[in-house]
Amino acid sequence: MTPQATANSLFGDFTVKDEIKLGGEFDKMVRNRLPIILDPQIEGYVKHLVAKVAKHIPPQPFPITATVIRNNAMNAFAVPGGYVYVYTGLILNMKHEAELAAVIGHELAHVSLRHVARRMEKMKMVNFASMLGTLAGMLVGIAGGGSNMGNLGSAIAVGSMGGATSAYLNYTQENEREADHLGMNYLVAAGYNPQSMIDGFKVMKQRQWHISNTNIPTYLSTHPGLDSRIGYLQDRFKRMPPEYFERKDDDAAFFKVQTLIRARLTSADVALAYYMAIPENERTCLDHLGLGIVYTRMKQYKKAELSFNQAHELCPDDTLILREQGRFFFTIGEMDKASPLLREAYLREPRDAMTLFFIARIEGTRKNYKQAILTMRRVAEMVPHDQEIHYHLGRMLGESGHYFEAHSQLAYAALYGHDMKKAQFHLRKAEGLAKTKKQRDELTKLQETINPKPPEEEGNGKLE
Template sequence: MTTLGSFFHLFVSNFHLRRDEDQQVNNESAFFRLRIGAHCFAIFLLILSLLLLPQAASAQLSLGRFTISDEVELGRKFNILIRSRLPMVEDPEILEYVQGILERLNQQMPPQPFPVQIGVIRHGALNAFAGPGGHIFVHTGLLQHLENESEFAGVVAHELAHVSQRHIARRIEKAQFVNLATLLGVLASVFLGGDAQSALLYGSVAAGQSAMLSYSREDEREADQVGMNYLIAAGLRPQGMVHSFETIRKLRWLGGSAPLYLSTHPGIDERIGSMKDRVDRLPAHIREREENNDNYLRARMLVMARYTEPDQALAFFRGRELGSCLDDLGLAIALDRGNQTAEAQAAYERALACSPNDPLILREAGVFFLRLGNFDESARRLQEAVLRNPRDLMALFHYARLQIAVNQEDEAIKLLERILKHLPEQSSVHALLGRVLGQTGRLFSAHTHLAYAAIYSGDKKQAGFHMARAEEHARSTQEKSELEKIREILKEREELMR
């Protein structure tokens, strides 16, 4: 699991790359499965923690109406909460694809009062939701189970319609919440926890408020129609929205990965029938559109290889599901996760022979050889990956790890600082940089980056510890100014931290 969200955390404490530590890296898949199995429990704790926030520290919403300013602030807090408490995908190959679909659809929407953003949650449920303030989240389960780009885009289009029609904002206004902490908890329950958790945590009155925030059948019908408009205008196949909902319904009856999408989207059978009727009435040149799934299959390959059970991943790629060089790469990743090193190396070499200039294959092969301790081969592959795709900060991160392994700490520091210019809130990059700075004796900077790491991962205790240590080493006016900046960030996020 070498995403900027998952591998960072593991490699921060294991960057010396000793052989016994390599075994721990190879066992990361078991650790990840444990985290995913505890996903619902984590949501329970997330909601419970919101209920226990000191009321004095909780912002109040405008009385009488839910303003755009209220929605922007609530969305900002909701985004921080989700990203700091739930496992997120940070692999640029996946994120660039998902962001590209969002932008393609977003261009068809009327202007919004806030930017629309999207994140990917590492969980196998077929789920997506649009929170307040234009923050959309999709689960990796969608990429695992949906077959093509138009199906995935159909789900995103549906959620964008909820944003443009301001469905959640209108329901919040009707519910007349005045406390931000309570509203955050109810939103988490609506989108992630389900009615049972809501009732358990809030009692009958608050559970009723949770029900008030759930989309009505009319909201869903409107999101279907408006979302279909966006899908068609973006040049995508309109059948995608129909097929995605059919897949989710099918997996519900077959007992597939928890299709949470249906639990918050009422009247699915009726709505599928209505969408089919609309598609049938469309002109032939729209109904018969062709689509290029190449980029979708690349993103899906990574999700299947990294975020499914190892046995499932191996079966998928041994069946040559994607019909391209990606099959060998996916198989190599899955074999590596299962500690089948010799077979994994053979699969990586086949992938490299199949497509020697593909930056994704180069990156993954470079990471593999780095783990084996073959630094020369790793350097060759990672350098080529960075040259061919300078936007791939994951390849750059691994190249920084390589520099640490060969005792080039100063070069690694420059590379990690470069990554942070693009990902200033990536906690694990801060953590690794802090540790390397500590090794080179730069203690103030080391503790400030470790403080940032704790803040962005939501760990209040560690943030306080490193803030105190940084203060002990602060000497210059510039260093004291940096500490004040960190204090402001901590103050802003403190009520949402563990």
Template sequence: MRRVTAIVPALLAALMLVVVPAVNARADLLGGKMTLRDENKMGHDFDQILRAQQNMVGDTYITDYVAEVVARVVTGKRPMPFHVKSAVIANPLINAFAIPGGYIYIFTGLIQSVDTESQLAGVIAHELAHVSQRHVVSRIEKQKKVTLLSTAGMLAGLLLGIAAGGGNAAQAGQALVIGSQGAATAAMLHYSQDDEREADHVGLNSLVAAGYNPEGMPQTFEIMLKNKWYDNSSSMPSYLSTHPGTAERITYLNDRIARMPKEFLERKDDNTRLKRVQALIRSRMSPANTALAYWDDMKQSDYTPMDWVGRGITLERLKRLDEAQTAFEKALSLAKDDPLVVREAGIFYFKSGQADRALGLLQKASIMNKDDAMALFYLARLQAEAKQYGEAARNMRKVNELVPEDWEVHHHLGMILGESGDVFGGNLHLAYAAVYSMRLDKAREYLKRANELAQTQEQKDQVRELEDAIQARAQIGK
């Protein structure tokens, strides 16, 4: 539902990982310990800021797959002190990170770079080990005295780097953060070798306990090292900059794995869903010419239906609509009952202005997979264009239930409700769109209008909930 607009600087994840917890830490940390409640608050605040500023993947086919891999890894980590929550960031960097409170973020660049699910699970297991072993929190506690900073100043430094996508502005943003926080924060920008060794040890244990092939963990680190020697722009594994000693850790992991039972190494992954997710990411989020070169290098006789879909999406991005339509029709001829193939064909026909063809496909896709947010999203938009506001609102509300904090979904729902005559509901959801994109002044404008329109007790309660949501966002990081 969103487009990739910029590349996050390679150090961003590391900065955010430690800066936000430092901002939120309370003065009573003098000699004290952070509670699980403190860690949950840190994680929640960080998550809200990140979602407002980054291109979060809203396609539930992708996010559900990642969440299932994460959940499987967590089964090997019982007991886990937090309820783990995952999200996918639309960014080509090979990166992943987890923060206190059990929040884990996977970059699309990492998903695209792995060959097997065990490799993806290996990074997830390692990151969750950093959380369960409280490596970041322990560093904060060891500072003994945490300087409380202006949230606005701190975020200004971070956002300066984000908006620039690198270069001098990004360096200036980093300098602002470091200058405000001082040497103590600078020392926390990297995990220590001891932290990494423990995360490797604990993570490998959970990977094995979850039923994955343990070789997945060192294999992913080897992929990252290999990428290090190629193009050092969008594909540079920023993961390496925040996780030191990778080469030595690969040796350690391989030594441990060599002593494991043979049957662990014979475990096989079912990579079917991974490959389908990768086709979506490559076609939507890679440079279009690069994606097309990938499919041009393949023999078309070897194409799966999803390869035809990926080729079609890429050609549509390149405005080669006739060729794109041919690709989608080929995919449908091979897999007319595949929900993902049907959905993507429906989205293509919606974008290319063929409403009748799109309607049948999107309806079919949403019936086959009632939890497919993308199918419902485009179906609702199509119905709104046909002025079928009742059905459009019902379907967009379903999308809102599946991805409740997606500002774009709230925006479209607000527009649909407003056009249907529900002015109160329109203003309410446009306000939430502004809340979740951190445009709080605009949110307050819509709040005022909704408050003036509220008549029933239910509407007044909804206004109060909106007020609370705006207030909560305004307090993040304070």
């Protein structure tokens, strides 16, 4: 078996330190160019799941960082330095959490085995600019959210179970076999049924016949030996304790996240067709919740209210339903109905940033700015890089007469929304309003964030 990564690993000139640096720079590009999911319910779930599986990998010289990308393709991939990316399409199309955990385990195996780092070393790509340039070039043309978005996994060539290969960094069959076996170890250690890895393979194979060519996981076409991989994993089952296969799925959180992705992030027409295909007497509270969200998006508010009420009647204590029903009433301007629902959701789950966000906005509409600002600042601490949170915080500060803080927050909002012209505008406004030492310190931080210093030039052209 290939040795695990350690802090002192060195393959020629490509060290773990270099790997961390390269991964960090690539992650910045992804966040600047691709639609990252910041919904705390979705992002938090995926981060928790990745951490649950990663707990069982050998100690790594870098943290494992999980990110969710809004994309319909069934894909997940990893890059050097412990960065793992999961597409919403993968979450939506898996049938159980364990199958998603199997993909994550496979990706973490690639990370712990440093497969990409080893491929780069074999390519003798020890110049930082050439490495980053290769990865950056693979993002060209797919950042705009068009039809080519589904090819990201192919482009970056670092995904694997549902991801991809490329002429530059494709995994070998031996790499995939190693990641299958090691990923299975992680999956089982995390408490999941080993059968779920094969079930995940079968879902991908089945989806091959139901999705367009641009969204077929490249893995399926470039590695046609999927059946043989299922075969050798099944051979392993014969040597595993029978009780491993008696483990049951706990999909409560998984199904909630699927509902949010389907109802809020996919085409409203497609989501509506999905829910309408379910006989009314068989719809669960999450099905009614999904319908309520879809009808809200379609501005069919009477139908939406009916669906939310049905969801609430079936599951009156469900925190997500309370939150989303409160959010609906906020959307249609019925604050007196929204407020008690959101506050009940907050009492049940005080860490839900989305609930606090709408509680703050209600206080803002009531011009209770002191409480609104205090609450929205808490939300910004919980979700620090969300454009909408900083925008509404800036508006509240401006309406209450705190103009320096207002322009500072609006500058952050523009920055996170990738509108540099507007970010610079609000920065200049803030510069003219900074009076106190505290404000000048905050201004310095804002200036460094919006106009970071360029990285120092590499003296010898190689990674250090």
